[in-house]
Amino acid sequence: MTIFQQRQQALQREMIERGWSGFLVTNNVDIYYYCGSMQTGYLFIPAEGDALYLVRRSLVRAEEEASAAVEALGSLKTLGERLRARCAGGCGSAASPLRIATELDVLPVQLYLRLQAALPGAVWEDGSLLVREQRMIKSPDEVVAIREAARVVDAALEAVIPHIREGMAEFELMALIEHQLRLRGHQGLMRMRAYNSELITGMVAAGAAAAVPTYFDGPAGGTGLHPSSPQSSGRALIGRGEPILVDIGCTIDGYLIDQTRTLVIGDLDPELQRAYDVAEQVLRATEARLQPGVIAEHLYLLALDQVQEAGLSAHFMGYGADQVKFLGHGIGLEIDELPVLAKGFKYPLAPGMVIAIEPKFTFPGRGVVGIEDTYLITENGYEKLTISRDGILRV
Amino acid sequence: MTIFQQRQQALQREMIERGWSGFLVTNNVDIYYYCGSMQTGYLFIPAEGDALYLVRRSLVRAEEEASAAVEALGSLKTLGERLRARCAGGCGSAASPLRIATELDVLPVQLYLRLQAALPGAVWEDGSLLVREQRMIKSPDEVVAIREAARVVDAALEAVIPHIREGMAEFELMALIEHQLRLRGHQGLMRMRAYNSELITGMVAAGAAAAVPTYFDGPAGGTGLHPSSPQSSGRALIGRGEPILVDIGCTIDGYLIDQTRTLVIGDLDPELQRAYDVAEQVLRATEARLQPGVIAEHLYLLALDQVQEAGLSAHFMGYGADQVKFLGHGIGLEIDELPVLAKGFKYPLAPGMVIAIEPKFTFPGRGVVGIEDTYLITENGYEKLTISRDGILRV
Numbered sequence: 048m049t050i051f052q053q054r055q056q057a058l059q060r061e062m063i064e065r066g067w068s069g070f071l072v073t074n075n076v077d078i079y080y081y082c083g084s085m086q087t088g089y090l091f092i093p094a095e096g097d098a099l100y101l102v103r104r105s106l107v108r109a110e111e112e113a114s115a116a117v118e119a120l121g122s123l124k125t126l127g128e129r130l131r132a133r134c135a136g137g138c139g140s141a142a143s144p145l146r147i148a149t150e151l152d153v154l155p156v157q158l159y160l161r162l163q164a165a166l167p168g169a170v171w172e173d174g175s176l177l178v179r180e181q182r183m184i185k186s187p188d189e190v191v192a193i194r195e196a197a198r199v200v201d202a203a204l205e206a207v208i209p210h211i212r213e214g215m216a217e218f219e220l221m222a223l224i225e226h227q228l229r230l231r232g233h234q235g236l237m238r239m240r241a242y243n244s245e246l247i248t249g250m251v252a253a254g255a256a257a258a259v260p261t262y263f264d265g266p267a268g269g270t271g272l273h274p275s276s277p278q279s280s281g282r283a284l285i286g287r288g289e290p291i292l293v294d295i296g297c298t299i300d301g302y303l304i305d306q307t308r309t310l311v312i313g314d315l316d317p318e319l320q321r322a323y324d325v326a327e328q329v330l331r332a333t334e335a336r337l338q339p340g341v342i343a344e345h346l347y348l349l350a351l352d353q354v355q356e357a358g359l360s361a362h363f364m365g366y367g368a369d370q371v372k373f374l375g376h377g378i379g380l381e382i383d384e385l386p387v388l389a390k391g392f393k394y395p396l397a398p399g400m401v402i403a404i405e406p407k408f409t410f411p412g413r414g415v416v417g418i419e420d421t422y423l424i425t426e427n428g429y430e431k432l433t434i435s436r437d438g439i440l441r442v
Numbered sequence: 443m444t445i446f447q448q449r450q451q452a453l454q455r456e457m458i459e460r461g462w463s464g465f466l467v468t469n470n471v472d473i474y475y476y477c478g479s480m481q482t483g484y485l486f487i488p489a490e491g492d493a494l495y496l497v498r499r500s501l502v503r504a505e506e507e508a509s510a511a512v513e514a515l516g517s518l519k520t521l522g523e524r525l526r527a528r529c530a531g532g533c534g535s536a537a538s539p540l541r542i543a544t545e546l547d548v549l550p551v552q553l554y555l556r557l558q559a560a561l562p563g564a565v566w567e568d569g570s571l572l573v574r575e576q577r578m579i580k581s582p583d584e585v586v587a588i589r590e591a592a593r594v595v596d597a598a599l600e601a602v603i604p605h606i607r608e609g610m611a612e613f614e615l616m617a618l619i620e621h622q623l624r625l626r627g628h629q630g631l632m633r634m635r636a637y638n639s640e641l642i643t644g645m646v647a648a649g650a651a652a653a654v655p656t657y658f659d660g661p662a663g664g665t666g667l668h669p670s671s672p673q674s675s676g677r678a679l680i681g682r683g684e685p686i687l688v689d690i691g692c693t694i695d696g697y698l699i700d701q702t703r704t705l706v707i708g709d710l711d712p713e714l715q716r717a718y719d720v721a722e723q724v725l726r727a728t729e730a731r732l733q734p735g736v737i738a739e740h741l742y743l744l745a746l747d748q749v750q751e752a753g754l755s756a757h758f759m760g761y762g763a764d765q766v767k768f769l770g771h772g773i774g775l776e777i778d779e780l781p782v783l784a785k786g787f788k789y790p791l792a793p794g795m796v797i798a799i800e801p802k803f804t805f806p807g808r809g810v811v812g813i814e815d816t817y818l819i820t821e822n823g824y825e826k827l828t829i830s831r832d833g834i835l836r837v
Contacts, residue, residue: 075638075657079670086672087638087657105655105663105764112669119763155637156546156554157570175552222624229617234671235642242550243470243482247630260500262470262482268500274507275474275696275775276629277481301670368514369500380670 050186051083051114055092061177062094068134068145069093070174071162074153076238076380077178079301084112088120093134101129123165130166148174153240179240183377183385184399189302190423193379193401194432196233196304197421199297201435203227204308211442213287213312217280218272221251224295233297240381249296249305251280254289257415260369264383266407267292267307267415268369287313290323290414291442294405296382303382305403306433307419310440315416322408323416323439325357329406330418333374337402337422337429343386343394347374350388350406362408375404378421400424401432445581446478446509450487456572457489463529463540464488465569466557469548471633471775472573474696479507483515488529496524518560525561543569548635574635578772578780579794584697585818588774588796589827591628591699592816594692596830598622599703606837608682608707612675613667616646619690628692633776641777644691644700646675649684652810655764659778661802662687662702662810663764682708685718685809686837689800691777698777700798701828702814705835710811717803718811718834720752724801725813728769732797732817732824738781738789742769745783745801757803770799773816795819796827 048056058070058081072078072090078100079085081092086109088102098115109117118129131145145166151159152175163171185193206227211220225248229235237246244264250257252269261268261278270281285291294307309315309323329350336346354363364371377384378401386394388404396402402424407417420433443451453465453476467473467485473495474480476487481504483497493510504512513524526540540561546554547570558566580588601622606615620643624630632641639659645652647664656663656673665676680686689702704710704718724745731741749758759766772779773796781789783799791797797819802812815828 073637075640084669084672085657087659104657107655107764108657108669108672112672151551151555154551156549156551157568158637159551160546173552218627219625221630222621225624225630226617226621229620230614232613232667234667235616235620236640236671242468242553245470245631260502262480262499262503264482272627272629273695274479274503276631276693277479277503277507298671300668369502 049083049114050188051081054081054181055098057181058092058177059094062148065172066146067094067148067172069130070148071130072150073158074150077150080182080380082113082115084109090115091130091133096133099129099133123161126165127167127169145169146172148172148177150175150178179385182379183394184397185379185401185423186399189379190401192300192302193304193421196297196299196302197306197432197434199228199231199233199299200295200304200306200433202231203297204293204295204435208310208440208442211285211291211310211312213285215285217252217256217269217283217285220285221248221280224248224251224293228297232299234299236298237296237303238381239383241383244383246382247276247279249279250292250294253283253285253291254414255412256281256283257290257292258366258409258411258413260365264371266364266371266405266409266417267294285312288315290315290319290416292415292417294419301380303378303380304433305378305382305419305421306435307405307407307417308435308440309416309418310442312442315439316413319410319413319416320439322359322362322410325354325359326406326408326417327437329353330404330420333404334422334429337396337424338427339395339397339424341396343388343392343396344390347388347390350374359408362410364407366409366411374406375402377401378403396424398424398426444478444509445583446476449476449576450493452576453487453572454489457543461541462489462543462567464525465543466525467545468553469545472545475577475775477508477510479504485510486525486528491528494524494528518556522561522564540564541567543567543572545570545573574780577774579792580774580796580818581794584774585796587695587697588699588816591692591694591697592701592827592829594623594626594628594694595690595699595701595828597626598692599688599690599830603705603835603837606680606686606705606707608680610680612647612651612664612678612680615680616643616675619643619646619688623692627694629694631693632691632698634778635776636778639778642671642674644674645687645689648678648680648686649809650807651676651678652685652687653761653804653806653808655760659766661759661766661800661804661812662689680707683710685710685714685811687810687812689814696775698773698775699828700773700777700814700816701830702800702802702812703830703835704811704813705837707837710834711808714805714808714811715834717754717757717805720749720754721801721803721812722832724748725799725815728799729824732791732819733822734790734792734819736791738783738787738791739785742783742785745769754803757805759802761804761806769801770797772796773798791819793819793821
């Protein structure tokens with residue numbers, strides 16, 4: 048049995064408990080997660096029995112890749128009949144309507160209406176959270192990919208450091224980083240799940256420009272090149288003595304890593320250096336608590352206390368109205384996975400979770416300093432997946 | 443009045459005709475189109491009166507950038523009240539419920555349900571097509587950006603050609619191209635609107651690998667680096683005498699260009715050379731018909747006739763079951779805009795449309811050849827926006 052079939056079975060157990068007939072997986076990333084292929088179509092996982100991958104294109108590639116029976120999608124008119132046929136005895140008879148779950152957090156309304164019309168009488172359930180919670184616990188093969196992504200990010204960072212110089216534009220540094228990542232196998236996409244969310248390799252910005260707030264749901268900002276992509280690197284020139292925030296990731300075999308280091312040409316202002324040191328202290332204190340059973344939000348609340356003691360609350364994770372209210376986030380096929388280290392997230396840490404933790408401090412007009420590493424929660428504690436050296440990296 | 447306010451007014455005229463109270467623009471690209479800013483939030487354009495941009499973050503940046511009144515988004519509970527207040531007299535009184543349009547082609551169901559709950563009694567309309575049809579006709583400023591993107595793509599292509607060599611991996615060529623694009627101001631994202639659609643700079647693949655079909659809704663394929671991003675460049679090594687398909691774009695000031703050239707190290711097989719020549723002939727014949735009033739689908743049907751006469755129908759725009767059924771597509775802020783040159787698209791060409799036209803032929807096991815240029819429809823005909831030299835480019 049493949050890891051993909053194991054995931055289908057785990058989903059089936061949850062569906063049986065909920066009385067659902069099946070899950071119509073529509074999102075490309077979820078389809079990949081459950082069957083190992085990302086061709087266009089729908090993956091139907093009945094509560095009992097074998098999965099069916101209805102593919103528009105490419106059928107040939109789906110047949111090669113997928114841990115599921117593959118059929119041509121054909122007309123949506125035949126969908127109801129085919130899903131019913133897939134459901135074992137009890138899960139969709141005339142007496143009991145089909146209860147179909149799907150990912151309402153990402154599925155567009157138009158497509159949902161078409162699916163509803165194709166399955167008259169079906170009851171629809173929101174399966175988003177179930178999928179996101181299952182994906183929260185990584186299997187060993189997923190960790191292997193994330194570990195490799197961590198190696199690639201470190202190698203790319205070390206490769207570009209010797210080329211950073213005063214007067215280089217932020218976007219030139221970003222272009223260098225991306226080139227090094229791509230040469231090492233980065234797939235070129237960094238996937239996010241939330242509506243309207245986009246990520247361009249990460250947040251690479253220096254000095255005042257890094258402290259410009261953005262729409263991006265993260266602590267660092269950047270001007271971007273234009274109001275039509277208002278995040279990360281812009282045209283600002285990197286100056287001596289200002290913090291260069293290199294918050295980057297990459298994707299290997301579908302899986303992301305996320306890492307931040309603060310660089311500087313020359314010496315950092317003592318106040319920013321002190322803030323950086325507090326960021327490292329927050330990270331170390333968080334690490335000391337990374338073990339199964341600890342509640343996700345507690346890590347955020349503890350960090351808030353530490354930051355307050357250091358007198359840096361106004362600068363933590365953004366500044367003023369543009370602060371974000373978290374310390375870290377789950378990461379895997381997407382960068383905005385569960386658990387979030389934030390208020391309201393009551394998940395106890397559990398083995399297999401992979402979490403990026405990113406204490407940062409923003410100083411308007413001066414820059415952003417901080418550090419971010421990505422961790423695997425293990426039976427007894429954690430394994431740090433990112434491998435880059437710590438501390439302010441002097442160029 | 444800014445171009446963004448002019449766009450709001452054009453939308454208002456359409457809303458008044460339809461009896462809608464206003465448009466709640468939710469999609470980041472559409473928000474940018476109508477107000478010049480892309481911060482997180484909702485842009486409400488009432489049928490009469492001034493637009494209101496409700497922003498989560500960054501408020502500061504929205505205030506600097508947007509051609510609209512800006513307010514903090516706050517709680518969704520206040521949304522109904524605030525939208526009603528924005529509507530002039532008749533468009534949402536107790537007697538007549540608010541009729542709110544939004545983009546149901548991209549809005550996720552979960553968010554739609556939250557918005558419905560926030561505006562009890564409101565009637566929702568699907569405004570997707572209206573927005574897409576308005577965006578189909580470009581204003582002069584949009585054409586300026588697309589023209590600049592065309593210049594950047596050409597410069598990047600010419601910069602990499604001297605570095606292409608036998609035995610180079612596809613992904614190494616792609617990394618070089620992306621680096622050159624980014625150094626010239628490419629924003630690093632290529633936006634698509636359709637659900638699950640993704641684009642990694644374009645389709646750069648050589649020989650047999652280029653003919654491997656993909657899930658991507660386009661004529662060229664590519665293995666990609668992994669089943670989790672199964673398109674475009676993979677690890678195949680570029681060989682002598684095989685077609686190297688360089689279908690690339692970039693984004694400048696939010697706007698995309700799309701261009702394909704076929705390259706070869708040495709000489710191309712005569713059969714593939716002939717197919718390439720037919721692709722150029724199809725493009726020339728299409729150009730000869732590019733003028734206001736011509737129906738979009740006719741250009742596709744005429745191409746089908748030409749291809750059939752040349753005996754290449756089975757190879758046109760993909761092979762066998764993986765053929766796509768179009769000749770070209772609108773392009774602007776996204777790569778999958780209207781009009782599509784395909785059956786069922788009855789739009790008459792009109793000044794301001796920008797269309798990428800991409801006749802290509804796929805030969806399984808051997809490669810893909812073809813050409814793609816992007817055109818602006820003018821009052822009297824067309825302007826070719828892409829500027830790269832034609833013909834098979836010998837390396």
